[in-house]
Amino acid sequence: MNLLLVLALGGLMHAARSFQDAGSIAGTTLAFGFVLLVAFFAGGLSAGVRLPKITGYMIAGIVVGPAVIGLLTPEMVRDLELVDGVAIAMIALTAGNELDLKAFRPLMRSIYWITLLAVVGTAVLLGITVLAMKGILPFMQDIPLLPAAAVALVLGVVMAAQSPAVVVALRDEMEADGPMSRTVLGVVVIADLVVILLFAATSSIAKSMIGTPGEFSDTIGLLAWELLGSLTSGVLVGAILALYLRFVGRSGAALFVVTACFVIAEVGSRLHFDPLLVALAAGMLIRNLTRRGDLLHQEIESASLPVYVVFFASAGAHIDLSVLMSAGIPALIIVIARAAGLIYGARWGARAAGAPTEVRRFAGLGLLPQAGLALALSSIFAKAFPGIGDAARSLMLGVVAINQIFTPAVFQWALRRSGEAGRRAQAETAAAPAESGGLPSPSA
């Protein structure tokens, strides 16, 4: 039935597209509805073959997007980016709201070591890999060795980035909880900060070495503005959300959360804030300094499904298969090197921290998914290094595309094998009778 509905929707979309090159307003609304429905049913088909739903959403995006059958035009895909900003903010708000510092305290040692060895270590490993491939990467061939090493390190940092979005979405979809998934969540959130900082530092050095204009102090100033400004505005947004949840409660809260995420995404980008950091700080504030964390979680949960579906389908529609073909072999080598770095780095980090066995065995697999941050940094790289940026960006897009398509299934497998899938539902079921048992009866 899911397949029939997908086909019926595809036929109707084709009919609508035959009328005209849909104007922007109608086209965006049409594309939003179409993507939402088709991706939802594709997610159902994907779950039917034991793959993550988000893989289904992304594959639906790839198939209906400009790269394959073209039911979505590039303009429609671009217009759907409006949802991307809201989704990223919402995902970061969820991630921040799940970072209960008390609960995470026992995991901090593991998070620290895994971040150091897996994330930073993989960035260095990828830098070395890119440098080793200098001969087969046309954009690197004319650069002398030392500057090439600096550029390779920047590329390594970008390609080491992970995806809190996929981790949060898969944890929710699998209703997973436990030390492994919590450690992965903590690492991917902190790794986002680390990657942004490393990118700023390494790109400044690389720019000065290959003679691209740009003052080091400017870069530091921008970075300080982005980090401190994002965190400060995150605290402000968190306070406003907490006030709403405190005084208004559930009434319209889902709408208010979505609106706040929209403001974070739109205003944040206008002010050079990182929406991810803003929302993360807001979520952490609500979880750790107020008693409204659970309420926020429920409100996000009820409003997030449509946003996630469109976000992941739109991510699929953005994948340019021609880039994947052209950057094929080097991209594949980097994907393998990245996977090895993250898996072994996480294993060694977990061992150094004395983490439980499931963290040692499976945490590295949770670090493999990649999406938004790597794409954003690759765009910044392309602008910052005009001579080589576009060609290097194609390589980075190829790596992200491969990781986007395949790694959610790997993390899903890890959640199942570690026994953490479904644990949240079990905990809620166990808690429900206990809670009801603890309440006084109405007659009492």
Added chain:
Amino acid sequence: MHAQGPEVVIRIILALVGLLALAYLGGHPWVRQAERRLRIAQLVTAGFPFVALGLVLALPSVGILTDEVLRELSPLLTFGLGWIGFSAGFRLDVRELDHLPKGSARAVGFATALPFAFVVTTAALLLLLASDGSRPSLANPALLRDALVLGTAGAMSAQEAARLLGDAARQQRNLLRLEELAGMIGLAFIAAYFRPQGDAVGWRLPGTAWIFLTVGLGCVLGMLSYAVLQRAKSPAESILLLLGTVAFGAGFGSSLFLAPMVVCFVAGVLVSNIPGDHRQRLRDALSRLERPIYLLFLVIVGAIWEFDDWRGWVLLPCFVGARLLGKWLAETLVRRTTAIDLGEAHWTVRRAPIGQLSIAIVVSAHLLYPTGNLPILETAVLAGAILTEVLAQIIARIGPKPAPESLALGVDP
């Protein structure tokens, strides 16, 4: 502050705080309780502050809802229109119409046709006088179209008016739903017979064919909606599928330069009248999202409202006057020619308020025909809605009070 000055941040924070305050006021249980107790329509208490917010945020001196941001948000307008149409269609349960008293069709005919005729005549004459002189003729299709749009918007009365009535509220609500149906038919005809021209428009068909296409598309989308909504396993999935269905329907209708409201209205009627347990799930999802989506829609309507065009303010009293004259005449004829119990309330309480569907009709027409006099009509209808609501409230308080058990109305049965 690199890209924007600090004043932008201050404005944004103020806007956020304003939105918080409005949301607080709109959502607080005390405020909603007071709304019910005072029998004040949602349109005034919760709705118009959001229109005002949109207006303020779009002012060049405030500069938050800039043209660029509005362009990004404009799909919400199409979606909002589809949503309003779908909700109105879903409320039209044809089984309830069997219980309407004899003469209801005649009553609805009078109540819609007379104000329509008066408003169209008045608006056509005024628009002719206010035209820029390029084509000053009553045969000008754009002028006729705009007059018809205003007439259609003026033909209906607000569903919220039923709150102000006593025991007659339920029967009145059903009659008002039939008025909505008449409004939808009017809009469908305008969109079918006044087609936009240009290279971007494909499929050259006669107007009647577009009517069939509108109804056919609505039916196809209705059946698809039914099949899609059957797949929902949780409230979150119901909401997702409902959002997707309405967006797809509204986008499809807009792509064909049809009124998205009408297409979604037909789909809503079909879904509502197919028996099954999907109706309750759908009703829950609609009631959960209706208010937020409508309020967001009003923010955008406020932002695109060209309130500084004086012609709209000149048109306002003529529109309201012609409409009230038509409604009064209809009321008189209904009393004389039918046996329908109209209750004790003054006729203005029942007939005067202009509802969200009328606002949506002019906004829908504005989207279909971006050039012309549509912004003037928006001023007349938006300001007219406030004016008639205030008038009805005053008269309701002066006149006899409805029975106490009907005071908590507001949620559709």
